[in-house]
Amino acid sequence: MSINIRGTLEMTSAMVISGTIGWLVVLSGRPVTEVVFWRCLFGAATLIPVCAAMGLLRRGQMTRRQLLLAILGGVAIVANWLLLFAAYSRASISIATAVYNTQPFMLVGLGALFLRERLTWSKLGWLVLSFVGVVLIVQARSDAGVGGSDYLTGILMALGAAFFYAIAALITKGLKGVPPHLIALVQVLVGAVLMLPAALQNTDSIAPGSWALLVTLGIVHTGFMYILLYGAIQKLPTHLTGALSFIYPAVAFLVDALAFGHHLHLVQIVGVAAILVAAAGMVLGFSWSSLGWIKGFGRKRSA
16 A cells, blocks of 8 residues: 555656646747757766666667667657747647647547557547647647637647657556666767757856756656656556546646746637547547446436
8 A cells, every 4th residue: 555655656756847837838939959968968977876776777778679660769769859949939838748648549549550469349439529728729729829820839749749758657667677767868879969969059058047947847847757757657557647647637737827927728628628538538448338427418318
């Protein structure tokens, strides 16, 4: 019981930390490529001693094939972060986070395409509901001055971020037996190498306040968050991990409203709700027939 409580606290903390990432990215005022570079660099600096203490830096921990897969996953994660961070300033943190939560459907689609995983009618139903949510969000406009082509671009970027996250998750499925902390370390090291040229091109000096945000983003929101997340995943059942993961968008919406005054329109709220309900149904494995209100509706129709 104590292990479950600890795992729940770790997962909750990881999701709360994740929900404030957009806040730090926007406040830093730095180019997205630079933010990703420092996040990866400081994240790696945090994960290296942790992996060393766990004995994960010894030879033989990964085969060449596994290392290549981890590197490819790192490329996908970097693309995911670049697109998601860029979406924040275009469609707001709330909208970008909501659209980003279409990632379970991307993963299901990729699994059906490449792993021949079964695509059930229930999953298709949740996919349709999520699509309706995205359409509603696209039709709306933010009340914080974000609109037009920038707004649509932000939504497309968030969808692209979800796609690349799904690719990284699919690749990770091929790394069974590899310690997750080691996978995370490889990914952030890949990100630091990929983003180094872009970071070096920017000669603007970084303000002390921005440095504090970048260091926090790397150490707390990457290294420490990964440690909490993977620690929780190892302790909790899958359904509880999936349920607690929705703390992340809830915190992101709250931060966006309190820090930046971004409030969703009614149509956007309906769209966001549709995406999150569909994502919850997909992640937690709910079937449409198991929902009591549908059964009740069916009985009324047949009466």
